[in-house]
Amino acid sequence: MKDERDEAGFVKDIRKQSVDFPGWYQDVVRKAELADYSPVRGCMVMRPLGYGLWERIQRALDDLFKQTGVENWYFPALIPLSFLEKEQEHVEGFEPEFAMVTRGGGKELEEPLVLRPTSETMIASVLRNYIHSYRDLPVLTNQWNNVFRWELRTRLFLRTMEFLWQEGHTFHETAEEAEAQVLEKLECYRVIAEDWCAIPVFKGRKSETEKFAGAQYSMAIEGIMRDGxxxxxxxxxxxxxxxxxxxxxxxxxxxNELQHPYSTSWGMSTRMVGSIVMAHGDDSGLQLPPRIAPIQLVIVPIFRSDAERAQIEAALAPVLRSLATIRVRADWRQERPGYKFNEWELKGVPLRLEIGPRDLAKGEASLVRRLDRVREPVKLGELERAVPAMLESIQTAMLTRALEFRKAHTVRLSSLEEMVRHFESSTGFVITPWCQDAACELTVKDRTTATTRVILDEPAQGSCAVCGRPATATVVWAKAY
Ligand SMILES: [Zn+2]
Structure with missing residues (x-):
């Protein structure tokens, strides 16, 4: 095509992933129109493509929650400061991050109201009115909402002053039941990450240093991004x-004795959108896993005259009807095809259908995978079967590719020197035996900036890689977002 140089210029606007990962991330998020900065410092505007991804995640996760008996509630966004002061440990961990309302109706408030950083305190205070007997338990609440953290350094989706998430809070008669709940919801998150977003994760317990303030213990899923x-x-x-x-x-x-219920909380946020960008994207932009892509198939018709356009439209009508369960967008804009190809690649649409007069003469169209740009001619009558099958195979291929990437960026090491050497020249996950002493975490952090991510559910073997004392856990280390 003669316009190739101009068309290449379109993606040149994105910094190279291998050269400047944070710059690349910012360019992709903004130019693919996922999100943008807003008039309010530290707060973002989610644009339809970014919000569309969140909506898909939200629906899938909400379905999983409901299958486990969770019910959605809504609690106020403003929390009296005294609620947060009751739980001292909680306040210490959070106070610098509070945003507070001190005036209302033209007057100073008697008690400042905190814009919720999380709702444990509000929910516990409210549920006091509903929980009286063991017969009222368990209570399995979830709410989809926005929360506020006074962040100084912000990055779209990864760290913003306001973000969207779900926060689940449950109350149980026994510790066993509450602990089972913790694991069950962690498994829901693994399903969303791996089966929907095609991002393989390590699942496990957080160290004492890394756990949530106020929790007895925290568990997490951790994925690897393309920068390791x-x-x-x-x-x-x-x-x-x-x-x-x-x-x-x-x-x-x-x-007949008065007891305190055991409680859990669990959350997943719009950070997930950032993880999809960073786990799958390349120098041409986004790559969206088909199961959560707001647009799964983009149709780019190629025509030079109104007559050609009419012919293609007529041929596509039954095709579009047969693809009713697929999220399709047809791009009829008056732009060069190459320009459209680049734009939809930037936006990560997993599958593209190209159709022009020559294809039409043969009764076919071309399908092109965003994943590897493999092009395949398909008869129009076959699209009904071929498109869903190809989307499914792309979903699988994306998870496989991400798994291979993680495998290539995970090593097992047994000494501090090895860890230091490793993190000097590379990133990724390092797995070692560990004694679980926070002093060892500090040493590693000082020398490498890496921190413990999760303790794996596998028996401890040998001696701590850092201090040499007997290991009590197998832990995953990494430089982290
Ligand atoms: Zn140690």
């Missing part, structure tokens, strides 16, 4: 009776 850094993609916390005790939440047990 880890991203925490979902967390699930076991609070024991900490919160119930702090908020005076009690119930009458089976033996």
């Amino acid at each position: 850094k880890a991203l925490q993609m979902g967390t699930s916390h076991f609070f024991g009776q900490n919160f119930s005790r702090a908020y005076d939440l009690t119930f009458t047990g089976r033996t």
Whole structure:
């Protein structure tokens, strides 16, 4: 095509992933129209493509939650400061991140209201009114909402002052039941990450240093991004009776004694959209896994006259009807085909259908995969079967590719020197035996900037890679977002 140089210029606007990963990320998020900065410092505007991804994740996750008996609630976004002060440990971990409302109706408020950074305190305070007896348990709540953290350094989707998430909070009669809940929701997150977003994750417990303030323990899923850094993609916390005790939440047990329920909380946020960008994108832009892509198939008709356009439209009508279950966009704009190809590649649409007069003469169209740009001619009558099958194979191929990438960026090491040497020249996951002493985490962080991500569910073997004492865990280290 004669316009090739101009068309190449379109993607030149994106910085190279291998040269400047953060710059590349920012260019892709903004130029693919996922999100943009807003008039409010640190807050973003999610554009339809970015919000569309979140919507797909939200629906899939909400379905999974409901299958486990969770019900959606809504609680106020404003929380009296005193609620947060009750749980001292909670406040210490959070106070610098609070945004507070101190005036309303033209007057100073008697008590400042905090824009929720998370809702544990509000929910525990409210549920006091509904939980009286063991018969009222368990209570499995979830809410889809926005939360606020006073972040100084922000990055679209990864860290913003306001973001969207779901926060689940559950209350149980026994510790066993609450702990099972923690694992069950972590598994929901793994399904979303791996089966929907095609991002393989390590699942496990957080160290004492890395756990959520106030939790007895925290669990998380961690994925690897194309720059070899880890991203925490979902967390699930076991609070024991900490919160119930702090908020005076009690119930009458089976033996007529007053007890505190055991509680959990778990969350996944719009950060997931950032993870999809960073786990699959390349120098041409986004690559969206078909299951969550807001547009799964883009049709680019190639025509020079109104007569040709009419012919293609007529041929496509039955095709479009046969693809009713697929999310399709037909691009009839008056632009060069090459320009459209680049734009839809930038936006990560997994499959493209090209059709022009020559294809039409043969009764076929070409399907092109965003994944590897493999082109395949398909008879028009075959598209009904070929498109869903190809989308399914792209989904599988994306997970396989991501798994191979993680495998190539994961090593098992057994000494601090090896770890230091490793992180000097590369990133990725490092798995070692560990004694679980925070001092060893500090040493590694000082020398490499890497932190523990999750403790794997596998037996500890040998001695701690850092201090040489007997290991009590097998842990994954990485430089992280
Ligand atoms: Zn150690």
